[in-house]
Amino acid sequence: MGALAHYLETERVATTQISLIREHTATIQPPRALWVPFELGRPLGVPGDAALQRKVLVKTLELLEAPAGPLLLDWSEPYGPAGDQDASTPSVWACPITFSRPPEDQSELDRLIAACRSEVTELRPWYDLGLKTSGRTAVVRFEPEAAFDLLSQYAVKGEVAAESYDGPFAVALRLAAQDIKAFYFEAVASRPGGSPPDSAAFNRWIWHETALGQLLKAVKERCLSETDEALRQTGALLLVPLEQA
Amino acid sequence: MARLDQMAESMRAHLAHLPCPTFADHPWVEGPPLSQRRVALISTAGLHRRGDRPFEGLSGDYRVIPGDIEAGDLVMTHLSTNFDRTGFQQDWNVMFPLDRLRELVREGFIGSVAAYHYSFMGATDPAAMESSARNLAGLLHGDRVDAALLVPV
Numbered sequence: 001m002g003a004l005a006h007y008l009e010t011e012r013v014a015t016t017q018i019s020l021i022r023e024h025t026a027t028i029q030p031p032r033a034l035w036v037p038f039e040l041g042r043p044l045g046v047p048g049d050a051a052l053q054r055k056v057l058v059k060t061l062e063l064l065e066a067p068a069g070p071l072l073l074d075w076s077e078p079y080g081p082a083g084d085q086d087a088s089t090p091s092v093w094a095c096p097i098t099f100s101r102p103p104e105d106q107s108e109l110d111r112l113i114a115a116c117r118s119e120v121t122e123l124r125p126w127y128d129l130g131l132k133t134s135g136r137t138a139v140v141r142f143e144p145e146a147a148f149d150l151l152s153q154y155a156v157k158g159e160v161a162a163e164s165y166d167g168p169f170a171v172a173l174r175l176a177a178q179d180i181k182a183f184y185f186e187a188v189a190s191r192p193g194g195s196p197p198d199s200a201a202f203n204r205w206i207w208h209e210t211a212l213g214q215l216l217k218a219v220k221e222r223c224l225s226e227t228d229e230a231l232r233q234t235g236a237l238l239l240v241p242l243e244q245a
Numbered sequence: 246m247a248r249l250d251q252m253a254e255s256m257r258a259h260l261a262h263l264p265c266p267t268f269a270d271h272p273w274v275e276g277p278p279l280s281q282r283r284v285a286l287i288s289t290a291g292l293h294r295r296g297d298r299p300f301e302g303l304s305g306d307y308r309v310i311p312g313d314i315e316a317g318d319l320v321m322t323h324l325s326t327n328f329d330r331t332g333f334q335q336d337w338n339v340m341f342p343l344d345r346l347r348e349l350v351r352e353g354f355i356g357s358v359a360a361y362h363y364s365f366m367g368a369t370d371p372a373a374m375e376s377s378a379r380n381l382a383g384l385l386h387g388d389r390v391d392a393a394l395l396v397p398v
Contacts, residue, residue, distance in 0.1 A: 011382030
């Protein structure tokens, strides 16, 4: 990000930026930057908190009126609900949906796939409700069932045709994984009377309590056994977060 | 919280080893008062229009996002699985603060919002983005942009 600012400023475009990783910005020294202490993926702070987002924007834009630089300003104000700023505080959220589980007389992978299929089926009405309410989804290419089919078929027998995407198969796998996780979040976030899980609670749920998390780890392992470099890279880095590997 | 010293070791090591160039010079461009500036958003979140090409790799390419885009038409295909996406799912402004910029125009805090915004795939080696960035500068000048607001992910 800082390098982009440097290149643009060299081409006579004034820049200002938000910084999420202070160490990187301090090394690159772009012209103007506001370091914020927010989670990766949330450079403006807290979803739905327009006042906080506005304050971040105003502070970042005001750097354009400074007389000289490079400038790296630190965000120093409290933000968000109490507890959000302490990464060690465990978030409390429990998914209210109890999934049905398949019978025991199947192989481990078959049981996993059957369990994941049940999850997708049981979450679908909540996802549909959320989409109807908000009119917006982060699902990009793969409808939930298509994402599930691609991931589960690959886990069983390797590369298969990806009807929703005609690019490289490794990219199709990644997009399917991203889309099905987006589907899971939007489904649980849309249930009536509850609030969406925070990111830590959602990750804990996906990776430790759902069959999807286990299926994605199985897909990762299969990718790592491939000779195709793109699939190996996808398995190594792009399906399961480093913190969950 | 995005502090390297507070992250799990696997994540800290990953981020600490991302390419991080240094530059001998420090360019600095002056401009008009904020109330007269035209602002473009430049994201590295791998954002694009719903029908546009997904990001497939680390080639330094970017996507054009029309200034009149609405939240439902903006999606993300960033490669990394190591940052939160649920904030963006709930409120696009947490990553692409176009509504907030539009409000700042109505308040007179900034002059206008650009006709086009742009998104790269973050984590790309900056050297691979240099030529795209220099081309992008020409597009920004053409749109009379005098403030590029860069937003990481």
